[in-house]
Amino acid sequence: MTGSIERDKQRFLDITRQKTRKRLKEAMKKGELIGKKDGKKVKVPYDYIELPRIRYGSPGQGGGDGVGQGDAEEGDVLADPQEGDEPGQAGNQPGEHLYEDFDLSEIAKELAKELELPRIEPKGKRLIYSTSEKLKTINTVGPPGRLHKKRTFKNALKRNLASRTHTGFVVPIRADKRYRTFKPEYIPEMNAVIFYMMDISGSMGEEQKLWSRTLEFWIDLWLSDNYKNLESRYIVHETHAWEVTREDFFYTRESGGTMISSVFKKQAEIMHNDYNPEEWNIYLIYCSDGDNWNDDDTRETFRIMDEHILPYVNMIGYAQTTSRYGSGNFLKELTKHYNLDDDPDSKILTTKIESHEDIMKAMKDLFGKGK
Incomplete structure (x- = not known):
């Protein structure tokens, strides 16, 4: 039973x-x-x-055993609630x-x-000095609370047996006592920094910004599970770029024109000032609708990427949302300039987001190769 x-x-x-x-x-x-x-x-x-629970059928409605048919699974709701003729009144009970x-x-x-995302394949190491929380070593001195009783008794017993005066009683002396102590150790840890960059210009609607923030939220969660030490930096831009806090990044409301080069210039400045590429795994995620101010600024963006960013980072991920007003040409120009269609090993990975249904696919597009 x-x-x-x-x-x-x-x-x-x-x-x-x-x-x-x-x-x-x-x-x-x-x-x-x-x-x-x-x-x-x-x-x-x-x-x-x-x-x-057991339910009793009404007479004439069938109350015996039966075999169900169809594609339903255990726990599925078999019928939708029926619509009433009148609207319901306001209630005060939870749903x-x-x-x-x-x-x-x-x-x-x-x-x-x-x-089906793979584990990230990090590069580089640095040693961080940290104190172990476990009492791993034994010492001859220490506070009474860390007395290793078993080791102390063994030492006292050995001394008694060696002296040939053992009478059946073991009484430890000062020389027998052993204490647990902490052992500092160097722990090699993989370190990563990710730059979240977002276009908040007037052409980016609230829906496009929500898709971008949702994608970046899940990327942050995913990378945090891959790296014990993950630092996150947040940059937004319109015609100029500036660094913001995480809270401001997810809730900032702005408008204005668009110059994509400004956000890559700001990222390169922060990266070279604060992070040694030999010690850090560096990721960039940029979200925009792809409507840049002009072709000259697009060319300037590629120059900054070539000279100051690409040689030093693990990957650059670009997610382009559906453009509300313009052509959204940046993805096309990026793909053409770096020949992305014919270079499966490129550090630049791209994806398109046309609705919230595309967000999970975008994650796979950007991190499916485990860079």
């Missing part, structure tokens, strides 16, 4: 988890989790699932939704599994 209950319980938990993960994938696409961090957890809603907590690291792994 107990085994049957446990099996039913496990089936119910599996159904719940399946529904939650399905809802999680939907939330990933729509950017619903941005700003919903609670420490290192986020809450994901899923529909209420009624507990199994039938439950919430499950997900660690951000768990979401990152779910993201990698869903998109």
